[in-house]
Amino acid sequence: MCGYTRKDRMRNEYIQKKVGVAPIEDKLRESRLRWFGHLNRRPIEAPVRKIELLDFAHVQKEEGDQRRHDKKLYE
Template sequence: MHINEMRMLRWMCGVTRVDRIRNEYIRGSLKVAAVTEKLESRRLSWYGHVMRREESHVTRRVMNMNVSGHVSRGRPKKRWMDCVKEDMNKKGVSTELTAERDEWKRKTCCADPT
């Protein structure tokens, strides 16, 4: 994903890999945040939105649901909630903070650099 993003940014600037210009310089000149940071921010934004819903709402019930059944062999599949927990650890926030919308947004939002 990062490679495709940088390819598009280089194309926007009219620069090729042959010009040997660093990715950080290109990203800084366009004033754009990395797409992975944007994804983390949007994932945490949606998680906060769902956690502020009442307990009886469908999305909240689905998040707390446990599915019974056979577990296949090998490494466990990476789930959406696993990604959310990684993002929360990276940003240094906890689930209790979701109740305070402004604080949650301030700590999890990834704005473009100015």
């Protein structure tokens, strides 16, 4: 691809920079931001936007081992 073979033992990061490949973290961030932009353009009455306005301050997260909690539910 860049004129190197496996025998040359070049680092993957070096070849990615030379070819111009973007890191996967950046691509994931771009897609999340793109989705968030679509979400913000929705009308405020849309169900997705109503969730954004909910206040979860009074909700407490359960403590303890989740596996034990699930086991109690199925007994």
